[in-house]
Amino acid sequence: MKSFARRLLGRVPPVVHYPTLADPRFISVTLLSGLALYALLTPAFGRHPAQLAASVLAWVAADALLLILYQKVLLVPLSALVPSLAAFVLVDSPHVWPYAAVGAAAILSKHFLRIDGRHVFNPLNFGLVTGLLFLGDSVAFGIARFGDSPWLFAWTVSLGALVTWRSGRLDIALSYAATFLAGAAVRSFLSGGRFLTAASPATNIVFYMYAFHMMTDPKTTPDTRSRRIVFGALVGLVDAVLRWNGVVNAPLYALFVVLGLLPFFRKGEAALPGSFVWRLRSAPLPGAR
Amino acid sequence: MKPAPRYAALAVAAAVLGLGFWTRGRLASRHGAPPAAAGGQGFRLTEAASASGLGYTPGRFAPHPSLANLAPRLGSLGVSVAVVDFDGDGWQDVFVSDPARGGRNRLFRNRRDGTFVDAAASAGLATAAGEAGAMRALFFDSRNAGRQDLLLTTSSCAVFFANRGDGTFRDETARSGLRHCGVSYAANVLDFDGDGRLDVVIADYFKPVDLARPSDYEFMPDSAVAARNGGPIVVYRNMGDGVFRPVAGNLGIVSRGWTLAVGAYDLRGTGRTDLYFATDFNSDQVYLNEGGGRFRNASRLVEDKYSRNGMSAEIADVDNDGRAAVYVTNIHAPPYALGTNMLWKWMPGGLFADAAGDLGIAECGWSWGAKFLDLDNDGLQDLVVTNGYISADPNKDYWFESGLMGSAAGRVMRDARNWPPMGRASLAGRQKKCVFRNEGWRFTDVADKTGWADDRSDGRGLAAIDHLNNGSLSLVEANEGQPLRFYRNDGGGSWVGFKLVGRRSNRDAFGARVQVRLKDKTLSREVQPANGFMAQSDGRLHFGLGREPEILEAVVRWPSGTEQRLEGLAPGRYHLVEEPEDPAPAR
Numbered sequence: 001m002k003s004f005a006r007r008l009l010g011r012v013p014p015v016v017h018y019p020t021l022a023d024p025r026f027i028s029v030t031l032l033s034g035l036a037l038y039a040l041l042t043p044a045f046g047r048h049p050a051q052l053a054a055s056v057l058a059w060v061a062a063d064a065l066l067l068i069l070y071q072k073v074l075l076v077p078l079s080a081l082v083p084s085l086a087a088f089v090l091v092d093s094p095h096v097w098p099y100a101a102v103g104a105a106a107i108l109s110k111h112f113l114r115i116d117g118r119h120v121f122n123p124l125n126f127g128l129v130t131g132l133l134f135l136g137d138s139v140a141f142g143i144a145r146f147g148d149s150p151w152l153f154a155w156t157v158s159l160g161a162l163v164t165w166r167s168g169r170l171d172i173a174l175s176y177a178a179t180f181l182a183g184a185a186v187r188s189f190l191s192g193g194r195f196l197t198a199a200s201p202a203t204n205i206v207f208y209m210y211a212f213h214m215m216t217d218p219k220t221t222p223d224t225r226s227r228r229i230v231f232g233a234l235v236g237l238v239d240a241v242l243r244w245n246g247v248v249n250a251p252l253y254a255l256f257v258v259l260g261l262l263p264f265f266r267k268g269e270a271a272l273p274g275s276f277v278w279r280l281r282s283a284p285l286p287g288a289r
Numbered sequence: 290m291k292p293a294p295r296y297a298a299l300a301v302a303a304a305v306l307g308l309g310f311w312t313r314g315r316l317a318s319r320h321g322a323p324p325a326a327a328g329g330q331g332f333r334l335t336e337a338a339s340a341s342g343l344g345y346t347p348g349r350f351a352p353h354p355s356l357a358n359l360a361p362r363l364g365s366l367g368v369s370v371a372v373v374d375f376d377g378d379g380w381q382d383v384f385v386s387d388p389a390r391g392g393r394n395r396l397f398r399n400r401r402d403g404t405f406v407d408a409a410a411s412a413g414l415a416t417a418a419g420e421a422g423a424m425r426a427l428f429f430d431s432r433n434a435g436r437q438d439l440l441l442t443t444s445s446c447a448v449f450f451a452n453r454g455d456g457t458f459r460d461e462t463a464r465s466g467l468r469h470c471g472v473s474y475a476a477n478v479l480d481f482d483g484d485g486r487l488d489v490v491i492a493d494y495f496k497p498v499d500l501a502r503p504s505d506y507e508f509m510p511d512s513a514v515a516a517r518n519g520g521p522i523v524v525y526r527n528m529g530d531g532v533f534r535p536v537a538g539n540l541g542i543v544s545r546g547w548t549l550a551v552g553a554y555d556l557r558g559t560g561r562t563d564l565y566f567a568t569d570f571n572s573d574q575v576y577l578n579e580g581g582g583r584f585r586n587a588s589r590l591v592e593d594k595y596s597r598n599g600m601s602a603e604i605a606d607v608d609n610d611g612r613a614a615v616y617v618t619n620i621h622a623p624p625y626a627l628g629t630n631m632l633w634k635w636m637p638g639g640l641f642a643d644a645a646g647d648l649g650i651a652e653c654g655w656s657w658g659a660k661f662l663d664l665d666n667d668g669l670q671d672l673v674v675t676n677g678y679i680s681a682d683p684n685k686d687y688w689f690e691s692g693l694m695g696s697a698a699g700r701v702m703r704d705a706r707n708w709p710p711m712g713r714a715s716l717a718g719r720q721k722k723c724v725f726r727n728e729g730w731r732f733t734d735v736a737d738k739t740g741w742a743d744d745r746s747d748g749r750g751l752a753a754i755d756h757l758n759n760g761s762l763s764l765v766e767a768n769e770g771q772p773l774r775f776y777r778n779d780g781g782g783s784w785v786g787f788k789l790v791g792r793r794s795n796r797d798a799f800g801a802r803v804q805v806r807l808k809d810k811t812l813s814r815e816v817q818p819a820n821g822f823m824a825q826s827d828g829r830l831h832f833g834l835g836r837e838p839e840i841l842e843a844v845v846r847w848p849s850g851t852e853q854r855l856e857g858l859a860p861g862r863y864h865l866v867e868e869p870e871d872p873a874p875a876r
Binding site: 042043044045046092093094113115120121129130132133134136137138139140143144145146147148191193194196197200201203204206243246247248253256257259260261262263 | 297298299300301302303305306308309310511512513514515571572592593594595596597623624625626627628629686688689690692693694695696697698699700701702706707708709710
């Protein structure tokens with residue numbers, strides 16, 4: 001094991017990055033593990049343990065492998081585990097392989113679509129968008145699978161809000177929510193429909209998973225508050241325009257479009273490591289001299 | 290940061306979205322590709338509704354104006370078709386319900402020359418539903434009198450018309466006790482208590498609501514995948530002399546609603562009729578008949594599955610192994626809905642296994658009616674599936690709005706007033722039908738080669754009929770608000786048929802099984818003409834014999850338990866088989 005790791009890591013100082021207990025991603029893992037368990041135990045979800053295994057393995061293994069090969073580091077794979085659990089819940093397919101395919105696409109985007117050392121697209125969003133667009137015969141967005149359980153709702157909203165607050169990204173979620181509701185009001189006014197109908201996505205748990213776990217990823221959002229607020233509002237605005245035009249899964253495409261503008265948001269922001277980093281602790285590779 | 294990389298990210302986003310939507314568009318147009326040239330099959334289906342006197346366009350059910358936002362959707366179901374020999378002349382006739390409120394049903398009498406003429410008015414069935422919309426039609430001999438009575442569900446309350454035996458019917462709704470109120474698309478009959486009389490199962494879709502004069506608007510489903518707020522399933526016991534009463538305890542059947550079809554068949558080879566309820570917005574329900582009027586809920590065996598829009602429950606012995614399988618249609622409309630049709634087969638060990646994917650019959654659009662029948666008389670039952678939901682303006686679709694409500698919280702979804710106006714939008718319309726030819730180990734879709742390629746109707750019920758009594762099974766397709774289609778089968782081949790008449794069992798012989806033994810295989814069919822979706826087929830049993838026209842014997846297992854062996858049967862004709870009066874129990 002030691003010689004294998006050294007061969008992979010080469011001359012780069014062999015270190016393993018451990019998350020500290022203060023790392024907010026532990027909250028995400030707790031939240032999403034609960035949702036994944038709910039999905040597995042609820043027949044209406046139509047999920048299978050093999051799909052969970054495919055999702056987690058694809059994300060974690062691909063991320064770990066590419067980190068070793070290209071960045072010469074070993075990481076406890078929280079950054080891959082969190083979206084892999086979310087993808088298991090959000091990807092809706094009767095097959096197993098799409099869960100692996102979405103994960104592979106997401107991790108490839110994370111490692112190869114990078115500017116100034118940072119990935120541009122949120123991997124979960126990238127995986128879902130490419131899956132929906134290119135594997136549409138086998139992949140759908142599992143937004144209709146959640147029931148009405150108030151406990152599940154409370155679980156998702158409370159822990160989601162907590163992790164977003166701890167990551168310093170609650171302003172994005174609030175900005176998006178406000179813009180979404182304003183867009184719903186405008187759409188209902190213009191169409192003559194009910195506001196409750198236009199705003200009904202906010203009654204679904206997936207709305208909060210999206211707001212707290214996809215669009216607020218610290219790695220793919222601006223670092224300054226004003227820009228974050230504009231970022232969230234812009235996603236909400238594009239979302240509203242797409243919904244007005246009847247585009248199914250509008251929020252996913254809205255975030256994808258706005259993430260294409262992310263480098264412009266980051267212009268002038270401090271380069272790494274001044275911007276957001278997860279709370280990690282580094283240590284020598286076990287057995288290294 | 291240099292400008293170029295910043296623009297590169299935007300370019301990647303634009304490229305992915307552009308390429309993705311372009312690819313999806315290509316995929317969609319591929320699904321609607323024009324048909325290939327015809328020819329090369331063992332049968333040929335010719336659309337001949339007008340030429341055969343079956344030219345008829347049923348109306349659509351129109352709800353109250355306050356439900357105008359959902360009018361296309363609420364009017365998207367209702368038409369049904371039933372094949373019946375209503376006048377007892379030995380030739381199969383066709384009844385078609387008219388879902389329009391105050392509409393006129395059709396009863397096409399077989400003129401024995403390949404054509405039909407409408408006799409609904411003279412029979413007294415044209416306006417059987419009164420001011421309501423007519424829906425599910427179910428013919429059966431309620432008194433074991435040799436006459437086919439009609440149970441007709443409507444948009445309001447069911448009606449029951451007794452057959453006088455002279456080609457006319459009289460309204461006996463009040464006397465019969467079958468004034469079942471509710472919107473029901475599903476009904477079937479079985480003799481659950483073995484008393485020789487046919488009992489009735491009616492399953493409602495919506496919870497009790499008058500769509501023509503609603504006082505409560507919270508009748509839509511409260512979940513897209515786990516709704517439990519639909520209407521009841523009610524079992525009526527036949528008390529004799531055309532009188533029915535609800536069964537106390539309802540055989541233990543749990544009502545969750547949203548039932549679209551009731552399938553009846555002996556699924557396990559026990560000699561008893563089990564029940565399968567194809568259910569929308571939830572998993573299906575299965576009740577296994579334990580005998581003595583007791584049923585066991587086995588729904589958990591088909592619960593843990595992806596597809597949640599059961600539409601049809603068509604049942605047959607697909608692979609001639611003596612065991613039946615339930616074909617349940619679903620919604621397959623990628624990228625919006627990825628459900629698939631299923632073929633549930635009871636396996637040794639007490640499990641249902643789905644074989645639709647392996648057999649190549651899992652995908653056929655937004656499927657509705659399905660029918661197993663041997664189109665080419667090769668001894669293997671083929672499968673025809675009709676589909677298409679709402680075909681209106683081809684440039685507008687309702688997928689966004691449908692998805693919006695399908696993902697809303699239950700309290701929002703169930704209120705009909707919250708649903709966005711559908712207007713002239715389409716939803717899974719203009720779909721290509723499927724004609725799956727049974728190749729023995731797999732099915733192949735030959736719709737393009739059989740004369741069914743151009744059909745883009747909003748298909749609902751599919752009924753098989755041998756209208757010429759010549760062993761070629763044709764099909765009648767009822768389409769919602771669109772012309773009836775009649776696919777005449779001009780094929781040939783060797784065959785044999787049976788018309789069963791029960792004596793100790795119910796006279797229609799519902800639940801009777803016939804096994805035809807050939808040199809190296811045994812074919813099995815059960816008298817269950819009212820399975821499928823909104824359709825009733827020819828009640829006689831038909832067997833294609835393939836290349837082995839020599840029939841060694843046929844064995845009839847009657848619902849009473851009597852087993853009857855028939856030898857020296859000649860192919861190429863229907864045999865009238867009457868149940869022996871003297872019992873010879875085989876169970």
